[in-house]
Amino acid sequence: MKCDRCNFENPENESYCINCGQKLPEKPMVTHIIVKFSNKIPENNENNNYYSVTYRGPDNTEINDTAYGCIKKTMKDNKKLFIAIILNLIVAGTGHLYLKRYYRGIIFLILTIGLCLTSLYNSQFVNLVISAYVIQTIDVIFCYYERQ
Incomplete structure (x- = not known):
């Protein structure tokens, strides 16, 4: 020394x-700290090793891991949400059908058709139709993020 x-x-x-x-x-x-990850790389993402981390510890032990979940969502990832919202605004319930929420989509479709038909006879139901569209659009957004 x-x-x-x-x-x-x-x-x-x-x-x-x-x-x-x-x-x-x-x-x-x-002191030696050895970090070991037990996350397995999904089979469908074997070729996407963009975020691969390699650590060479004592005794030349090599540990590999791929960091998933740290990737920022791009506009391309939100394309499905945008399409679902547009479809829902054009025809009620189709946004849910696009997101493969068939039960909700059919219920919202029948509800909106019923409200539209009743609003033809009574103009006070127009506010309910508009409210139904707003609620459906919000629900499409929640369903999209719930699926992620």
Whole structure:
């Protein structure tokens, strides 16, 4: 171990410098932390190793892992949501059908058709039709993020 004061090389078991008597710095404790991930790479994403992490630990142990979930959503990922909202605004319930929520889509479709037919006879139901469209659009957004 080297002395900080005189740079004399001392034996490892000494606590004071043999040359100048200065107290030698304590030996730093060496600790090894081995990080091991047990996440398996999905079979359909074997070729997408864009975010691959390699750690070479003691004894040349190599640990590989792929970081999923850290990828920001792009506009292309939100394309399905945009299409579902547009379909829902054109024809009620089709946004749910596009997201493969068939039961909800059919219920909203029947509900909106019924409200539209009753609004032809009574103009007070127009507000309910508009409210149904707004609720359906919000529900399409929730269904999209629930599926993710």
